[in-house]
Amino acid sequence: MGNQLKKDLKQEIIDAALQLFQAHGYNGVSVNQIVAQAGTSKGGFYHHFKAKDELLYEIHDIFITYVLEEAKQTEEHYTTPIAKLCALLHSFTAAFHTYQAHITVFYDESKSLLDSDREVITQKRDAYRKILQQVIVEGQKSGDFREALPPTIVTLSITGMVNWSYKWYKQDGMMTMAQITAIFIDMILRSIVTQQGAEEAKHYSIESANIDAGFIF
Amino acid sequence: MGNQLKKDLKQEIIDAALQLFQAHGYNGVSVNQIVAQAGTSKGGFYHHFKAKDELLYEIHDIFITYVLEEAKQTEEHYTTPIAKLCALLHSFTAAFHTYQAHITVFYDESKSLLDSDREVITQKRDAYRKILQQVIVEGQKSGDFREALPPTIVTLSITGMVNWSYKWYKQDGMMTMAQITAIFIDMILRSIVTQQGAEEAKHYSIESANIDAGFIF
DNA sequence: TTAAACAAACCGACTGGTCGGTATACAAAC
DNA sequence: GTTTGTATACCGACCAGTCGGTTTGTTTAA
Missing domain, CATH: 1.10.10.60 (Homeodomain-like)
Incomplete structure (x- = not known):
């Protein structure tokens, strides 16, 4: 310790x-x-x-291991697909404060990994994406998410929208990551929920008052 | 010739x-x-x-100059904010066939540009983003887009969602870029339109029949 | 005394860039 | 029509410097 x-x-x-x-x-x-x-x-x-490569691998592994573990626990802790999705996004973006540099390296420099290292990393990254995608599929089965949308594309869209913020988010900017995430969640939920799911999704709308009160984990 | x-x-x-x-x-x-x-x-x-740097700059410039010019023309050619937005997205993703490599270099390697070169590129990139953001603002003024959403975040969210596809889109994949874009547009419109805008946005929903007939420019 | 934690000198391979030279094309001069 | 002049396109050996990595030596803690 x-x-x-x-x-x-x-x-x-x-x-x-x-x-x-x-x-x-x-x-x-x-x-x-x-x-x-x-x-x-x-x-x-x-x-x-042992080599410069190993340093790059460690940076990748530290980040993806943390995120993957976090996602597993988060996913288990919530029940409805909508709640799971929101919690997953918040837990991911919360990592930005400590891991923004890791994330940048992770997404820009993974091509420089040794092939053998990249395999390990890719496996964990796919495991993470699978968790997210599974939530989307669950939501479609439960009738909360629109079935017309291909889960893979939805997953990649969400990932893209959220991940991309590593390119523009500034720690000392005008909005906190939690505020930004609230907007992400609002937009994402609106884009994928059915009329049935809209009920529960309303709680996460930025137009509802309880947003500025903060989101608790 | x-x-x-x-x-x-x-x-x-x-x-x-x-x-x-x-x-x-x-x-x-x-x-x-x-x-x-x-x-x-x-x-x-x-x-x-003159130097290796110059080659990197040319690759950046070829891409962003094309995209910026394309966006200017597209924006002028359409009238409503919703139509403008859809056309902008389609014209951008259409460039993926010829420019996917450029895009990858553009987003992963711009840190290797000379400072002076990066200034020029950044300027053009900002000009492009400004066009997109202006459309969002117009839509808010016209009452088609929700005013609760900060235009900057909306713009960056859209950009992220669409741009991210350079990391996973495969030319020989199961879906064409046009099909994927139709889904992007569906999701994006749903996330930002008001009740008023929903009318016009319906035409771009993937649940409406005319999607598989293709999107014409 | 021993092993781990570091420092500094050093190595061959390779880097971006240069330079003298050649091959080709086209126009002017005769 | 042939020669001459000149500019462009291109080649490959070569340069000084830097790279990742190793080796040897010194300090520190147990």
Whole structure:
């Protein structure tokens, strides 16, 4: 437990790499730059990592493992498809505060992963998408979501709309991520609910008063 | 006119670079690899380009210039905000067939642009976004789009949802881009129209019969 | 004393870019 | 019609510098 009180060098390296990769891309950053920013040396680096590739893999894995685990727990904790969907989106976007750099690297630099590493990551990413898509399918079966929409496209649309915010969301911007997410959810629900589902979805509309009171998890 | 019958070397270089950049990123590809793939030499390359940077800039500019011009014309050609929005989306996604590689490079590698180049590109990209956002604002003023939604977030949501498809759309997949776009439009319209706008939006619903007949420009 | 944690010097491969030269095309001069 | 001049298109050897990674040496903690 206490071994994280003093940030160790490995974490320092990861943090430095995150910043640099986010700004210049994996192949645009040299190991020398990373160790300089982290305040260490190449010896220190290669003591903790077998290769530069491994660092990129760790960044990917830290992020997707966290998100996947979070999604599993969230999905189990709620009952209706609509509630599940909202909770999934909120739990994902909540990660932006801590993981925005991870996300940028995850989506822009995964092509630089070793093939073997990418397989592992892809598997976890697909597992995450499967959870989301399953919720959509559940909602269609329960009659809350329109069956005319292909679940795969809906899933990818939602993912795109939400993910894309890594390109424009600023921590110090005019809106918090929770506020933005409320709008996402409003738009997404309206686009996919049936008349039956509209009842429950109303609670998540930004026109209903209880939004500014905040969304609790 | 006839000077393009035989593909010239410069175009060959750009095509090769597009493929390679899309697969491995700008900094993951060397000039040697590009000229090998293009079937030319280092000398040939630097005869046509002052530097590797210039090639990346050209790829960006070709794409955004095309898209921006297309958007301007499209926007002028339609009257109602709803029609404008639909036409804008269709004209953008139609570019995927020819420009998917450009788009990938555009969104993944713009951080590798020279600062001066990036300024020019950013300006054009903002001009495009402004066109889209203006349509949203018009729709709010006309009473077709919900005024509760912040136009900036709506614009970014739409952009995200549509753009993200560059990560998963396959030319030889089960759905054509036009079919996918019809679903995008259905979802987007439902999420932003008022009761008033719903009338006109019905024409673009995937539940109405005329969708499989195709969308004509 | 031993092992882990780092530092610094170093290595070969490769990088973006240059340079002298050649091949081709077309126009002017004779 | 042939020669000459000149600009463009292109080639491939070569350069200085940087890359990821290794090796050797030193410090620190147990």
